[in-house]
Each structure stands twice: as structure tokens, then as C-alpha cells.
Amino acid sequence: xxxxxxxxxxxxxxxxxxxxxxxxxxxxxxxxxxxxxxxxxxxxxxxxxxxxxxxxxxxxxxxxxxxxxxxxxxxxxxxxxxxxxxxxxxxxxxxxxxxxxxxxxxxxxxxxxxxxxxxxxxxxxxxxxxxxxxxxxxxxxxxxxxxxxxxxxxxxxxxxxxxxxxxxxxxxxxxxxxxxxxxxxxxxxxxxxxxxxxxxxxxxxxxxxxxxxxxxxxxxxxx
Amino acid sequence: xxxxxxxxxxxxxxxxxxxxxxxxxxxxxxxxxxxxxxxxxxxxxxxxxxxxxxxxxxxxxxxxxxxxxxxxxxxxxxxxxxxxxxxxxxxxxxxxxxxxxxxxxxxxxxxxxxxxxxxxxxxxxxxxxxxxxxxxxxxxxxxxxxxxxxxxxxxxxxxxxxxxxxxxxxxxxxxxxxxxxxxxxxxxxxxxxxxxxxxxxxxxxxxxxxxxxxxxxxxxxxxxxxxxxxxxxxxxxxxxxxxxxxxxxx
Numbered sequence: 177x178x179x180x181x182x183x184x185x186x187x188x189x190x191x192x193x194x195x196x197x198x199x200x201x202x203x204x205x206x207x208x209x210x211x212x213x214x215x216x217x218x219x220x221x222x223x224x225x226x227x228x229x230x231x232x233x234x235x236x237x238x239x240x241x242x243x244x245x246x247x248x249x250x251x252x253x254x255x256x257x258x259x260x261x262x263x264x265x266x267x268x269x270x271x272x273x274x275x276x277x278x279x280x281x282x283x284x285x286x287x288x289x290x291x292x293x294x295x296x297x298x299x300x301x302x303x304x305x306x307x308x309x310x311x312x313x314x315x316x317x318x319x320x321x322x323x324x325x326x327x328x329x330x331x332x333x334x335x336x337x338x339x340x341x342x343x344x345x346x347x348x349x350x351x352x353x354x355x356x357x358x359x360x361x362x363x364x365x366x367x368x369x370x371x372x373x374x375x376x377x378x379x380x381x382x383x384x385x386x387x388x389x390x391x392x393x394x395x396x397x398x399x
Numbered sequence: 400x401x402x403x404x405x406x407x408x409x410x411x412x413x414x415x416x417x418x419x420x421x422x423x424x425x426x427x428x429x430x431x432x433x434x435x436x437x438x439x440x441x442x443x444x445x446x447x448x449x450x451x452x453x454x455x456x457x458x459x460x461x462x463x464x465x466x467x468x469x470x471x472x473x474x475x476x477x478x479x480x481x482x483x484x485x486x487x488x489x490x491x492x493x494x495x496x497x498x499x500x501x502x503x504x505x506x507x508x509x510x511x512x513x514x515x516x517x518x519x520x521x522x523x524x525x526x527x528x529x530x531x532x533x534x535x536x537x538x539x540x541x542x543x544x545x546x547x548x549x550x551x552x553x554x555x556x557x558x559x560x561x562x563x564x565x566x567x568x569x570x571x572x573x574x575x576x577x578x579x580x581x582x583x584x585x586x587x588x589x590x591x592x593x594x595x596x597x598x599x600x601x602x603x604x605x606x607x608x609x610x611x612x613x614x615x616x617x618x619x620x621x622x623x624x625x626x627x628x629x630x631x632x633x634x635x636x637x638x639x640x641x642x643x644x645x646x647x648x649x
Contacts, residue, residue: 298475323563327556340542341560344535348570377570388563391480395555 179264180272187276187368197242205238205285207291220297227240227296228306228357232350234292235285235310239317240342242281244335246325247393260397267390274315274322274385282314299363308362308375313353316378319385320345324390349377410625413486417618424615431608445487454512456601460609461505465533468498468613472540473565476558488554489628491561492544493620497613499537506530526581529572536564 212230213223250256258271274331289310290303298306324342328334352374359367439456474493478487509527510520520617521527547553 268495327543327560328546330549330552331543332548333546336543337546340535341539344532344539344571345567346561347532348567384563384566390561392556392559394560396552 178261180268183259183264183269183272184279186275187273187341188280190345191280198247198281201238201241201281202284202288204241205234205288206250206292206295208234208237209295213295220363223301224297227293227298228302228354230296230314230355231289231298231306231357232291235289235314236317236343236350238285239314239338240321242277243321243325243342244328244338246277246322247329248325248334251329257397260393265390266393267386270322270326270389270393271319271382271386274318274389277322278315278318280314282318286310286314299360302357304356305362305367308371309353309356312371312378313349313374316349316374316381317346319378319381320349321384322389323392326389326396329393330395349374352377378384409490410485414622417622419641421615421618421622424611424618428608428612428615429605431611433607433608435601435608438604442601443597451512451515452598454508455598456605458505458508458512459602460531460606461501461508463606463612464609465498465502465505465530467610468494468501469533469536469561469565469568472498472561476561479554479558480562488558489559489621489624490617492554493617493624495537495540496545497616497620498532499541501613502530502537504535506534525572529568532571533568536561536568540564 209230212226216222216226234390248258250259260266264272286307287305293303293306321338321342323345324338328337331337350386352370355370356367356374359370361367435456438615439453442453442456444450444452472491475484475487475491475494479483479491506527508625540561543560544553545559547556564609
């Protein structure tokens with residue numbers, strides 16, 4: 177367990193010291209959300225109705241920005257080979273890196289989402305629901321995304337490719353995340369089914385994502 | 400040893416076998432699609448939808464095949480990753496573009512059917528959405544394979560992706576059904592007792608014909624891929640021997 181925690185710590189520290197990456201992602205999120213009212217017009221009622229969808233899609237796209245770098249830098253400087261020959265199995269390495277991506281990229285984006293919601297005139301009662309939905313749903317983004325990052329490690333045009341490969345796989349997360357926010361408040365009867373399925377998706381990706389990502393990295397290090 | 404050499408996992412045995420099967424397969428596909436099309440036109444028009452319902456005889460087999468071919472790709476990928484079967488990757492690589500085309504065919508015919516029936520070319524019906532996502536998965540498989548230089552590595556990584564895709568496909572299907580924004584799949588729902596024999600017979604003949612057609616395409620594509628790999632090996636051997644490098648056509 178200790179090597180795992182140390183790896184998570186190292187990844188978060190690296191992300192923290194390279195503050196520019198997360199700054200870019202946060203800025204991207206805000207700009208995507210700002211462009212929507214400019215595109216569809218400043219009708220507050222309409223904006224409130226489409227806000228859950230826009231907030232989730234913007235968050236997903238912004239989180240995708242930092243995904244291709246998850247294993248790439250470590251492959252370039254050889255750290256990935258050292259990690260592979262260490263005591264941790266590659267599945268655990270992938271899990272640690274996904275967890276670190278969640279802490280360093282997804283949580284700041286989730287924390288920014290209430291501010292973005294303000295721009296879209298989201299109903300006041302929906303703020304706790306929004307935080308719960310993005311808080312529980314973002315691990316799925318990091319853990320599914322790690323599979324895409326691992327698969328495209330040696331690919332040309334990796335950045336665009338990750339989006340093409342992974343966006344279809346994010347559909348369930350997106351649907352249930354949006355559904356939970358659309359329910360409007362924690363008291364609403366539609367909230368709990370969507371929220372609990374979102375929890376289930378996140379938990380399932382916690383297990384399946386590292387297995388697939390670990391297998392993909394192992395195949396590429398064997399060559 | 401002789402039995403081993405004739406095992407279909409051996410590409411040479413496969414080439415010999417497929418050469419004999421292929422003409423029969425193509426003939427059977429042409430014949431049954433011909434008969435199926437005749438039966439489709441002879442079938443009585445639907446009491447509500449009139450003649451437009453006849454697009455079903457192309458649409459439904461394509462939709463079945465789009466799922467069947469993905470299952471085939473996933474099975475082949477499993478065979479590649481677990482058993483290192485020499486033909487598994489050839490099969491997965493050959494099937495991906497064919498599957499994408501059948502999926503596109505299902506989407507296009509469905510959309511042409513939807514315009515007179517639902518009043519729109521595209522409706523965000525759960526089933527349409529999940530088939531569209533299946534189409535994107537096919538594109539992802541093709542894109543990933545084409546963007547990795549090393550062929551053996553590309554094959555294995557594409558196999559991992561297709562297995563991830565098969566885990567997520569039922570979830571997508573289930574999730575879009577649950578989140579039903581539009582009418583439930585009612586027009587396209589097909590259970591055997593709910594359809595009259597006069598429509599069921601042409602449908603089954605068409606389904607058989609298109610499946611045979613797919614098998615013929617698949618065998619052709621696999622043969623091409625094996626030949627391409629052999630030429631590649633011969634070329635690299637020629638370079639090692641110091642001979643002149645012949646440009647590869649295409």
C-alpha cells in the first residue's frame with residue numbers, strides 16, 4: 177500500500193508544481209460554458225433548462241485535455257520502465273495515476289462547476305445536486321480516460337485520438353450525471369436512481385479501468 | 400503433424416479452405432438476396448405503413464449484423480490476447496470496416512424509414528442512439544489501428560479497446576433506454592410471434608442472404624490481409640538480402 181500512496185503523492189506533486197496545465201483546463205471549462213449563452217442567446221429560462229447538460233459536457237471536455245499526458249511524460253523520460261520493474265503491478269500504477277488525475281484535474285474542475293452554473297442561471301436548489309453529481313461522476317472520467325491514455329501512448333496524434341476513442345465510452349456517465357442534476361433537488365424522486373447508478377458506474381470503472389490500462393501499458397513496454 | 404498442418408489456425412490451410420468455400424458463399428449470398436428481394440417486393444404492404452415498411456427487409460438484417468460483427472471482433476480479440484491465435488487478428492482487422500459499413504447501412508435505412516413514419520430523419524430514440532455509439536466504436540477501432548506504426552502492437556491494443564467496448568455496450572444500451580426522452584422503441588421492436596409469416600419469411604431469407612454476404616466479404620478481406628502480410632515479409636527479406644526495393648502497389 178505504501179508504494180501506491182507514494183506514487184499518488186508524486187503524481188499530485190508533479191501536477192501541482194506544473195500549475196499551468198490545470199489552469200488551462202479551468203480556463204477552457206469557463207470559456208466553453210461562456211460560449212453557450214453567446215451561441216443560443218441570453219434567454220435565462222432556456223439556459224437554466226440546458227445548464228446541467230452544458231456543465232457536464234464542458235467538464236468532460238476540459239478533463240480530456242490533460243488525459244493524454246497521464247503516461248506520456250513518464251514514457252518519455254523512462255520513469256514508466258522503472259515503475260514497471262518495481263514492486264507495484266502495472267494495474268496499480270494505472271490506478272494510482274488515475275486517482276492522481278482525479279485529485280489534480282477533475283476535483284478542481286468539479287469545484288469550479290458552481291461558478292460556471294452561476295453563468296448559466298442554474299436553479300438555486302440544484303447546486304448541492306450538481307456538486308454531488310460531479311463529485312461522484314468525475315472518478316469515472318479519470319479511470320475510463322486512463323484506458324484511452326494508455327492505449328494511445330505510442331500513437332500518432334494521440335490527443336485527438338483519445339477523444340475519438342473515449343467519448344463514446346463516457347456516454348453512460350454523462351447521461352446519469354446530467355439526469356441527476358436535472359432532477360433539481362435531493363428531495364426529488366428522480367434524483368436517487370440516477371445518482372446511485374452514477375455511483376455504480378464510478379465504482380465499476382475503478383476496477384475495470386486500471387485492468388485495461390495496465391494491460392495496454394504492459395503490451396507496449398514488452399515491445 | 401499432418402493433422403496439425405491442416406488445422407484451420409494455420410494460415411496456409413485457411414487460404415486453401417477459404418478458396419474453396421468462397422465461390423459457394425458468394426453464389427449462395429447472391430441467390431438468397433435475389434430471392435429475398437423478390438419475396439420482399441411480393442410481400443403484402445403493411446396495413447399501417449404501406450410500402451415503406453419494406454425497407455425493414457434491409458434495415459433489420461443490417462442492424463443484426465452490426466451487433467453480430469462487433470461480437471465477432473470481440474471474440475477474435477479475446478482469441479488474440481489469450482490464445483495468441485494466428486488468424487484472430489486477421490479476422491478482427493478484416494471485420495472492423497465491414498461492420499462499420501453494415502452499421503452505417505442500418506443507420507441510413509433507419510433514417511430513410513424514419514422520415515415518413517416519424518416525420519424526421521433522425522430521432523433521439525434510445526435504440527438509434529446506441530447504434531450510433533456502436534458506429535463510433537467501430538470508427539475508434541479503425542482509427543486506433545491506423546495510428547500505431549508497429550502492426551503487432553496495434554493489433555493487441557485494438558483488441559484491448561474492443562474488449563473494453565463490449566463491456567460498455569450493454570451499459571450504453573441500458574442507459575439510453577432508461578433515460579428515455581422520446582418514444583420507446585416500438586416500430587423497430589421485432590419478436591417472432593408479433594410478425595405475420597408473410598413478412599417473416601422474406602425477412603429471414605434476407606437475413607440469411609446478408610449474413611452469407613458478410614461471410615464472403617470477411618473471407619475475402621482476410622485473404623487479402625494474409626496476402627498483404629506475406630508480401631510484407633517477402634519485401635523485408637528482399638531488403639535484408641540487399642536486393643532492390645520494389646514499390647508496393649497501393
